[in-house]
Amino acid sequence: MKVLIVSNGVPGRPAVLTDTLRRMRASGALVTLVSGAPAEKIPLSAGDAVVHALRPAKHLPRPDKRAYPEAGKGRKLWLRARHDQRLRALVRAADVLVALDQHAVHTVWQLARRNRAADGVFGLAPALRAVAARAAAPGRYRLRRLLRPGPSPAVAAEALGERADRLVERVARKGTGRRVLRDPRGRRAWRLLLGAPLLGEARRLRWTERVAERLIELDLPAEAGAVRVAAARRARHTVAGADSLETAAHAEFAAGRIPVFLRAAAAAQLHLADRALARDDLVEATRRFAKVIPLLFNRAVHFDSLTSPSARDPYGYLGDLHASATGRALAAPRGRLVPAAPPPAGRPHRLLFVTHTNVYFLTEIIERYRNRPDVEVRHLELTTDPDVTLLSKQTGRLIRHQLGGASDYGDALHDVFAPDLEWADTVFVDWCLGHAAMLATLDPGTARVIVRLHSYEAFTVFPHLLDLSRVDDLVFVSEPLREFATAAIPRLRQSGAPRTPVLTNAARLERYRRPKPDAARFTLGLVGVGAIAKDPRWAFRVLRDLRRHDERYRLVLIGKELDEGPNPTAAAYFAEYAADVADLERRGVLRRTGQTGDVPGALAEVGVVLSTSVRESFHLGLIEGAASGAVPVVRDWPFFAGQRAGARSIFPADWVVRDPAEAVRRILDRTATEETWRAAGAAAADHALATWDWSVTATEYDELILGARPR
Incomplete structure (x- = not known):
């Protein structure tokens, strides 16, 4: 009688194992111990059993070697056992198959499927009983071997399937x-x-x-x-x-x-x-x-x-x-219990500004209303409190709250916003980002809520997390941006949506109107190149094409520099940009001012101001250049060029060009003589001041913030 004991590693309780092996030998059994551990680590005396150690996993064929690292312990032992030719011979001759530990059970089950005449058991006590039963009636088990030859049909089918799989692979x-x-x-x-x-x-x-x-x-x-x-x-x-x-x-x-x-x-x-x-x-x-x-x-x-x-x-x-x-x-709209209402008579209008870091486009607006005796202003800047800053970074908690409707996160937002919301008659939230969605988790009561969306946010998730039923006006700074956003956010086209007025950025443009030296006529200017969307390389192409006609043309970059960016896509553009800059600076035709506190002074040296962007909301830098008397040249912003409203819906049609070739023609035409250049610049300045100066647009903000009827 032959007994095959399988152990995943070094067997535990060696004294019990030794005693069992001696009892099996006394019944006439020959015992082989198959182990996943090296043979020299098995604590058995000579004569107790033959020890067979499985080959290491590094010898497995490629498919099983790939599966081995992710397999459980039991599966790993079987992967090693199934390819061991010596073990196959031992299994065919075995009468009793024993799993010594739980990780060996799967392997013994697989071996028993390949020798159906053998008994498969788990543990030493069942193994002794199986040996005793076979010793007591050896004839019956010889008959069993005759009646159950070879592996089960399922094993043969699996083997065939594996061979087919290997062929397919x-x-x-x-x-x-x-x-x-x-x-x-x-x-x-x-x-x-x-x-x-x-x-x-x-x-x-x-x-x-x-x-x-x-x-x-x-x-x-x-x-x-x-x-x-x-x-x-x-x-x-x-x-x-x-x-x-x-x-x-x-x-x-x-x-x-x-x-x-x-x-x-x-x-x-x-x-x-x-x-x-x-x-x-x-x-x-x-x-x-x-x-x-x-x-x-x-x-x-x-x-x-x-x-x-x-x-x-x-x-x-x-x-x-x-x-x-x-x-x-x-x-989903969560609505408000009561509609927005005008403030009561007999006290100033209470105006709350809510911001998160970027207040650049609010400076003139806040100053205007702080100087009005009929308006009381509060400014809630969320980054001044570290706890609130942390809340604004937890977009996952905001999503979870939006889905569930009640949470600790919602309670924390209530503590942040509720006191100021209860105080305010009108709330003006600049930038439609996470802080706007956070505020809209609260019912604003009777306060009117105005959110201003710039270009950046339209390409983020936050407008899609904003509860528009709690917003009265979603303000855009240009018509192209409004058309794009209403296409991207279909809720803005449904009944009950907030109003979507267009109000340009507040800008005091008169201070940019300064005398320009004659040399400015051949100086192109680009204000702001800190983002790839500004596409300064388009300006470099225009400059190179211009210089084929007249080598007096130069380019100046005003504002924060473009950096390498956080990802390979940005880095690839930056590498080409940096190479262009190095080439143009070496040739003496490009100058960079960097960030400056005197933009009007820098623009006084510019004769042609460019907008080379692929997208813009309004492009304040171009407007400032036009107000300075520089000739404006606006690329037909590609992101919005296919819309009904594009760059031409903001600027006079002759300012806008389709490609660098048309830009070159416009520049050559408008700078052909000093008189032509100065006349074109003066006309641009007159248009900019009459259309976009704060003295003109401030009353539109008064109507929006103080005089518009609640929805």
């Missing part, structure tokens, strides 16, 4: 060769295969990553994205599929590419968020929605690139967000 590896993937037919075949309904989930994900990685190595990132999209149509509704797409998207961002499957990755996470919301798992719904934000609203997509999918189709880009149950729940 081998073919798949050959299919990811350069020759196949460089051929459009090969790539098309892979897309069809990875989207096939009967392909297993694990294999689909594994092959997708293998093919996508090879395509990226072949410098075909768009094709890699198409492969992932094809697989995502089948796999994105599973956790593994959604997380695989998310991981791949962030890998693309890290490599400096915008994922072509970005929307598919976000839609997969939204689907999981909706499923969690349906079962009232708000924690998981919040976690999944939080994963959507760095996908759809990644700064590399909208701020560090010269194009944006949102600009091409604002509503379509966010269509999955608007259609999702989670997106609708976050945007």
Whole structure:
């Protein structure tokens, strides 16, 4: 009689094991101990049992070696045992198979399937009973061996399936060769295969990553994205599929590419968020929605690139967000108990300004109302309190509160805003960011709430977290921005939406009107180059083209410098920008002032002011340049060029140009003579002062803040 004992490692309780082995030998059994530990570590005396140590995992074939690190202890032991040829012979001859510990149970079960005539037991006591039973009736067990030869049919089927799998994997590896993937037919075949309904989930994900990685190595990132999209149509509704797409998207961002499957990755996470919301798992719904934000609203997509999918189709880009149950729940109107009301007579109008760091565009407005005796002003700057600053960074808690309707986070926001809301007649929130959404978690009572949205916020998640039922006016600084935002935020077009007035930024422009020296005629100026959206390289192209006509033209960059940025997309633009700057400065045709406290003085030296941006809300720097008497040249901002309202809806049509060639023609024409240049500059200054100076626009703010009727 032969007994095979399997142990995951060094057996515990050696005295008990030794005693058991001696009792088995007394019954006539030959014992072999198979261990996952080295033979020299097994504490047995000579003659107790034959010890067979399994080979280390490094000798496993490639498929099992890949699976080994993630496997549990029991599975790891079986992966080592299944390829041990000496063990196979021992199993075929064994009468009793014994699992010495719980991690050996799976292996003994697998071995018993391969020798159905043997008894498979767990533990030493059952092993002794099995040995005694066989010793008492050896004939019956000889018959059993005759009736149950070989492995079970299931084992044979599994072996056949594994061989088929290995063959398929081998073919798949050959299919990811350069020759196949460089051929459009090969790539098309892979897309069809990875989207096939009967392909297993694990294999689909594994092959997708293998093919996508090879395509990226072949410098075909768009094709890699198409492969992932094809697989995502089948796999994105599973956790593994959604997380695989998310991981791949962030890998693309890290490599400096915008994922072509970005929307598919976000839609997969939204689907999981909706499923969690349906079962009232708000924690998981919040976690999944939080994963959507760095996908759809990644700064590399909208701020560090010269194009944006949102600009091409604002509503379509966010269509999955608007259609999702989670997106609708976050945007659901919670309303107010009473409508906004005018302040009571007999006291000043109480005006509350709410800001978070950036007050640059509020300076003139706050000063105006602080100087009015009929207005009492408070300014709530949220960054002055570290606890409030922390709350403003916890977007996940804001989302969770929006979904649940009550939370400790909501209580903390009540403590922050409630005293000032109860005091105020009108609340003016500048920038439609997290602090605006935070304030809108509270019922504002009778206070009118005004939120001003600049260009930046329209490409963030925060307008989609803002409860618009608690906002009376959502103010835009230009018509192109309003058209874009109402397309991206469809709630703004529905009944009950806030008013959407357009009021330009407050600017005192008279101080920019200073005499210009004759040399300014050939000096181009660009105010503000600290963001890639300003696209200063467009100005460099204009300068180079101009100098082919007249080498007197120069360029000055005024304001904060562009930096390398936080991601490879930004770094790639910066590298080209830095190379251009070095070349132009070496040739003496470019000057940088850096950040300056005397912008009017810097603009006095500029004869032509440029707006080279891909998007702007209003471009105050250009307006200041025009007010100084510089000839304005405005690129038809590409983000808004396809809209009904673009740069031409803000500026006179002859200021706006389609491309660098048209910019060059306008500049050459308007600077052809000193008289022509000065006349064009004076006309631009007159228009700027008559249209956008604070002396003109201040009354529009009075009407908005103090005189407009509540909704």
